[in-house]
Amino acid sequence: MTDPSNPHVKRRPKGPRKGGDAARRVVHPAIADPPGPPNQSNLNLDKVVFGVAAVLALAFCIWGFANPIGLGTASSSALEWIETNIGWFFVVVATGFVVFVLWLAAGKFGRIPLGRDDERPEFKTVSWVAMMFSAGMGIGLMFFGVNEPLTHFVEPPPGTAEAGTDAALQTAMATTLFHWTLHPWAIYAVVGLAIAYGTFRRGRKQLISSAFAPLFGKKQAEGPAGKVIDILAIFATLFGSATSLGLGALQIGSGLEIVAGIGKVGNGILIAIIVFLTIAFVLSAVSGVAKGIQLLSNINMVLAIVLAAFVFVVGPTIFILNLIPTAVGSYFSDLAEMAARTAASGGDPMAEWLQGMTVFYWAWWISWTPFVGVFIARISRGRTIRQFVSGVLLVPSLVSLIWFCVFGGSAIFLQRSGVDIASQASTEAQLFGMLGQLPLPQVTAVLVMILVAIFFVSGADAASVVMGTLSESGSIEPSRWTVIFWGVLTGAVAAVMLIIGGKDALSGLQNVTIIAALPFAVVMVGLAISLTKDLQHDPLILRDNVSTEVIEKAVVTGLTKHGEDFEVVVEATSPDGTSERVGVKVSTDDHR
Secondary structure, three states, X not given: OEOOOOOOEEEOOOOOOOOOOOOOEEEOOOOOOOOOOOOOOOOOOOHHHHHHHHHHHHHHHXXXXXXXXXXXXXXXXXXXXHHHHOHHHHHHHHHHHHHHHHHHHXXXXXXXXXXXXXXXXXXXXXXXXXXXXXXXXXXXXXXXXXXXXXXXXXOOOOOOOOOOOHHHHHHHHHHHHHXXXXXXXXXXXXXXXXXXXXXXXXXXXOOXXXXXXXXXXXXXXXXXXHHHHHHHHHHHHHHHHHHHHHHHHHHHHHHHHHHOOOOOOOHXXXXXXXXXXXHHHHHHHHHOOHHHHHHHHHHHHHHHHHHHHHHHHHOOHHHHHHHHHHHHHHHHHHHHHHHOOOHHHOHHHHHHHHHHOHHHHHHHHHHHHHHHHHHHHHOOOOOEHHHHHHHHHHHHXXXXXXXXXXXXXXXXXXXXXXXXXXXXXXXXXXXXXXXXXXXXXXXXXXXXXXXXXXXHHHHHHHHHHHHHHHHOOOOOOXXXXXXXXXXXXXXXXXXXXXXXXXXXXXXXXXXXXXXXXXXXXXXXXXXXXXXXXXXXXXXHHHHHHHHHHHHHHHHHHHHHHHOOOOOOOOOOOOOOOOOOOOOOXXXXXXXX
16 A cells, blocks of 8 residues: 655555564655765774785885896887787776766766755765865876976877977867866766765765776675775776885985986985885875865965966066966867877887876876865765766866966977987976076976975875775775875885886886786776666656656646646555546555
8 A cells, every 4th residue: 555645755554574574664766865975983903905915015126026037028018018908998088087077077966966855965065066176186296297298299199290390389288188177077076976976976985996886786896896896996096006105216316306406316315205205295194184184185286386486477478368268279180180199199219108198197186086086076076977077177187288288388489499308307397497487487497395294194194094984985084004005015015116117207207007907907897887777767867757757747747637737746546546636656666
């Protein structure tokens, strides 16, 4: 029989039945309240996930320190195989993720909230935007802010423009924005959405594997398949964080060459820098002084804005202002061509270029998704999917646009004016080379080193906590020793990656990052499929489906029997499905 107080709830008749309860109310899934996030503190260490990931990571470090040449040769061989056979996969999935998240936001799923139906956003929009500004790319913007636009200007991608021309300028800015705007943040958004939706809307653990419950079933998601996924997520985070640590060490080393005048920095000093930064971010991760770290992050954002404003004012201001619309237009004009670049479009030169540029960037962003995804998911509770995608894609993309036009534009302006920054400075030193042509070069050089150090410390401590969370079944407060372990191992992996690169330390970082990110790229494809399946059964979508079906049938019935003179009401139907009112019977079992 039906409960007259709620036609969506079916009450079983009283009397004995299997299971013992006299009566039970089954809530229709279209109006079921989301359970909310579970208690995820003080969970136990997952010995399988932690043990397997730790052993493999330690084996990598031991191999690297004991036989760096052998590991370097093996990684080069693996990379060559990936480039030859799988390079296209990175290119396809990166663009696929952009299309996927835009489809989610623009379609019927865009209205779904990341939380309960009536839940408001946890953070105000201004705070939400400010926190996203600091996530995901801080150290990369410092390292590549000058290097990438300048590199593309003096050495355009194969088959595009002649070096040093106006066409090369447009290609340089378009390619830079391609690598740093919509594509990377769409990659982050896929994982962020899956985690935020699963945690705040479905009440699951804050694990990558938990998001696969709709695809594999809860038992498999918590079983062997889920453990493999979480191990791959740990590896992606470990190598992505180590890459950023290595980039930070290279740039700080270049700053020391300029400020301290110590000559060429070798691996010994770079490893010392890595040790210092590792100790700093491990201490910050286990100290519990969240307000202090938040204060450092806010100070860092202010310093970054001050540095950018300084370069904008004392640099080629008018040129920068003209470059912004030119860069945006060139980006959208060349987007389809850039998204289609593979080895087939340029042979070996294009394959080599993709390895150091596009494929490396897509792999680096993918390796950072477990950390950044958890971060942006955590601060986005209560937002709708449409709000989430709009904010995550547009705000950081706008910041990147301005940053690269200011720093990259200034470097290109100086290069065109006869100051050869591109060939006089190494990749990591080009920012200092550009700042050296402006007032107060010593001051700005010190400021850059401080920014790089704090950007990394404020991000890597969270990455260590995320690896601890994945190791402890989704605990939001992983044990201190687990966090310390992964923090120290991040430093060790970064040192190994620099060593196996030999004289070209950046190459060592890029090669291993691409190899480590490949398995998690496959995981992300599955994550997108699982999220789509999950959203199709969201209460909001089920309500839409039921309402469309009911209203359509009621209107057809009314028009058929009564013409235009009828009304649609909601009331309980009789057991045989008949009613004098215009309506239609909806059974709970139809949508369970």
